Structures are given as C-alpha cells and as structure tokens.
Amino acid sequence: EGIPDDVSDPDPLAFAGAPSHPPVDVPxxxxxxxxxxxxxxxxxxxxxxxxxxxxxxxxxxQQYNVNLARQVAMGSQLRL
Structure with missing residues (x-):
C-alpha cells in the first residue's frame, strides 16, 4: 500500500507521513x-x-562550579 514497485526491501517509516510540528509558542x-x-x-x-x-x-x-561538576557527573552516571 503506497510502496513503489521498484523497492525491494521497503522501510515502512520511509513512506510514513511527515511528523507533526508543535505549535510555535511551545518554547x-x-x-x-x-x-x-x-x-x-x-x-x-x-x-x-x-x-x-x-x-x-x-x-x-567556586560553589557553582562544584555543583555543576556534580550535576554533570551524576548525569553521566545515569546514562551508563
């Protein structure tokens, strides 16, 4: 359905509609x-x-830099 005849291994996402865009005022x-x-x-x-x-x-x-370093380290550990 909607797949061209010359496509041997169709990727279903390649033929999907474009994603909807959020309203401009979201940020x-x-x-x-x-x-x-x-x-x-x-x-x-x-x-x-x-x-x-x-x-x-x-x-x-100095305190800001220490807290920022802790936050970055925690974020890195959570991603692992």
Missing part, C-alpha cells in the same frame, strides 16, 4: 512562573539559594 511555555517554580522546587534543595545569596563572588563561583 515560551517554559517562561511561565509556574514552570520556573517547578524547576526550582525539583532541582534545587531547600535553602540552596539562601546560602548562595550571602556568599562573596569568588566563593559563589
């Missing part, structure tokens, strides 16, 4: 206050931002 759904709050609630532990607010700049950047 902007992440810019809502609820989406930001959800991210903060599920990613940052309680009190995390209070600790960072009172740190000097150099200590803040």
């Amino acid at each position: 902007h759904l992440l810019d809502t206050p609820a989406a930001c709050q959800d991210l903060v609630d599920h990613v940052a532990p309680p009190g995390y931002f209070v600790e960072l607010r009172h740190m000097p700049n150099d200590e803040f950047l």
Whole structure:
C-alpha cells in the first residue's frame, strides 16, 4: 500500500507521513512562573539559594562550579 514497485526491501517509516510540528509558542511555555517554580522546587534543595545569596563572588563561583561538576557527573552516571 503506497510502496513503489521498484523497492525491494521497503522501510515502512520511509513512506510514513511527515511528523507533526508543535505549535510555535511551545518554547515560551517554559517562561511561565509556574514552570520556573517547578524547576526550582525539583532541582534545587531547600535553602540552596539562601546560602548562595550571602556568599562573596569568588566563593559563589567556586560553589557553582562544584555543583555543576556534580550535576554533570551524576548525569553521566545515569546514562551508563
């Protein structure tokens, strides 16, 4: 059904219709206050931002780099 006669080993996905595209405003759904709050609630532990607010700049950047390295390492371990 719909496969050309000269195709010996048809790939069913090659003849499927084009995938539907999401609405143009989907990326902007992440810019809502609820989406930001959800991210903060599920990613940052309680009190995390209070600790960072009172740190000097150099200590803040060092702490940020440590946390980023931990997050990357955890992500790599989860992919394995």
